[in-house]
Amino acid sequence: MPSHLPTLWLHRGRERSLRRRHPWLFSGAVARVDGDPAAGETVDLRSADGELLARAAFSPSSQIRARVWTFADEPVDEGLIARRLAAAVAARGRPAAGRPDAACRLVYAESDGLPGVIVDRYADTLVVQLLTAGAERWRATIAGLLPGVTGVRRVWERSDAEVRSLEGLEPRVGPLAGDPPPTRLEIREGRVRLLVDVHHGHKTGAYLDQRHNRARIGELADGRGVLDAFCYAGGFTVHALSGGAASVLAVDSSADALAMARANLELNGLAADRCELAEGNVFEVLRGLRDRGSSFDLIVLDPPKFAATASQRQGAARGYKDINLLAFKLLAPGGLLATFSCSGAIGGELFQSIVAGAALDAGVEAQVVERLAQGPDHPVLLSFPEAEYLKGLVCRVGG
Ligand code: SAH
Numbered sequence: 001m002p003s004h005l006p007t008l009w010l011h012r013g014r015e016r017s018l019r020r021r022h023p024w025l026f027s028g029a030v031a032r033v034d035g036d037p038a039a040g041e042t043v044d045l046r047s048a049d050g051e052l053l054a055r056a057a058f059s060p061s062s063q064i065r066a067r068v069w070t071f072a073d074e075p076v077d078e079g080l081i082a083r084r085l086a087a088a089v090a091a092r093g094r095p096a097a098g099r100p101d102a103a104c105r106l107v108y109a110e111s112d113g114l115p116g117v118i119v120d121r122y123a124d125t126l127v128v129q130l131l132t133a134g135a136e137r138w139r140a141t142i143a144g145l146l147p148g149v150t151g152v153r154r155v156w157e158r159s160d161a162e163v164r165s166l167e168g169l170e171p172r173v174g175p176l177a178g179d180p181p182p183t184r185l186e187i188r189e190g191r192v193r194l195l196v197d198v199h200h201g202h203k204t205g206a207y208l209d210q211r212h213n214r215a216r217i218g219e220l221a222d223g224r225g226v227l228d229a230f231c232y233a234g235g236f237t238v239h240a241l242s243g244g245a246a247s248v249l250a251v252d253s254s255a256d257a258l259a260m261a262r263a264n265l266e267l268n269g270l271a272a273d274r275c276e277l278a279e280g281n282v283f284e285v286l287r288g289l290r291d292r293g294s295s296f297d298l299i300v301l302d303p304p305k306f307a308a309t310a311s312q313r314q315g316a317a318r319g320y321k322d323i324n325l326l327a328f329k330l331l332a333p334g335g336l337l338a339t340f341s342c343s344g345a346i347g348g349e350l351f352q353s354i355v356a357g358a359a360l361d362a363g364v365e366a367q368v369v370e371r372l373a374q375g376p377d378h379p380v381l382l383s384f385p386e387a388e389y390l391k392g393l394v395c396r397v398g399g
Contacts, residue, residue: 040059052073059134144177205236316346
């Protein structure tokens with residue numbers, strides 16, 4: 001079927017991943033570009049034989065040269081974007097997205113058929129990240145559609161993630177619709193309330209991917225002495241204390257994060273005397289605690305991404321091994337270690353083998369009693385396994 005769109009012609013044999021509905025086309029697969037597409041413009045992707053395989057957004061600066069909007073012969077227009085947004089929001093369901101003070105990821109990029117588009121809802125505010133040339137091309141359309149699709153009037157842009165530079169895009173932060181949000185928004189997460197700074201906070205303001213796992217830690221914390229390492233704004237800490245933890249030591253290297261954690265404790269009326277907030281490097285703090293002979297009944301390790309790419313895998317593995325080894329040494333008999341990795345480059349099996357090595361070297365016997373993952377509002381399209389990145393193990397050491 002002829003179309004008037006610029007066209008990327010693939011090298012012979014390079015259409016296989018598109019046929020499996022993987023939404024990325026790498027630059028090495030492109031034999032020729034017909035026409036002169038601008039960054040973000042819609043292009044046809046055609047096999048060497050001329051078959052139309054997909055319509056995609058062109059990214060001239062990125063190794064991922066095109067990201068698929070559709071595998072069908074249909075127009076890529078406002079109607080398509082509107083249908084994808086509506087489907088993504090509907091999939092989250094009312095219980096997650098319907099409450100006025102809810103927080104939830106509403107749109108998760110490729111997994112929702114909208115490559116490069118992230119939409120997180122924090123109560124009465126949507127926070128949008130546009131991470132690719134294609135997402136940027138549809139910026140005004142997305143901004144115009146979101147209030148109608150979600151019923152949320154205020155839309156704030158946080159397109160300041162590093163990855164934008166790979167697409168040749170400058171960072172951009174500011175209002176997309178409605179007035180700017182206050183610096184601290186209040187949301188409900190299970191049985192606790194949390195403050196979120198959508199202006200300066202990490203990602204779009206918070207780590208929504210850990211929402212369900214924070215609630216789970218709240219259930220496991222009852223009566224336990226807890227260490228929350230890499231605590232950020234104290235999400236795990238607040239859940240643990242509200243779940244009946246005997247005490248919590250929360251550690252982060254960021255003073256701003258700890259200020260937010262303190263505010264979150266106050267907001268929930270949680271006694272400061274059961275909780276100590278410590279500023280420091282977790283690697284050093286854990287060694288210091290070990291040297292002092294401290295012990296805990298529940299340790300949460302939720303470090304930042306140690307490996308951004310496969311080439312950083314080895315260094316990352318050493319980092320994970322170090323902190324997990326130290327944590328195992330700090331656990332009281334029968335204690336629990338909830339250990340996470342958000343590095344997409346470290347798969348679940350590799351992560352488990354790193355944790356196993358750490359237990360061995362720490363001289364403890366431990367069982368995996370639970371496996372945790374990113375929440376259901378961060379779905380993984382089966383044809384796009386790259387969307388899966390967060391994994392967690394709850395390990396119990398022998399008593
Ligand atoms: N558990 C948090 C998210 C943690 S994000 C939640 O559920 O919301 C990772 C955190 O680690 C960030 O707050 C960052 O400031 C902190 N961090 C990064 N490197 C660190 C280090 N070496 N020592 C202590 N904190 C560190």
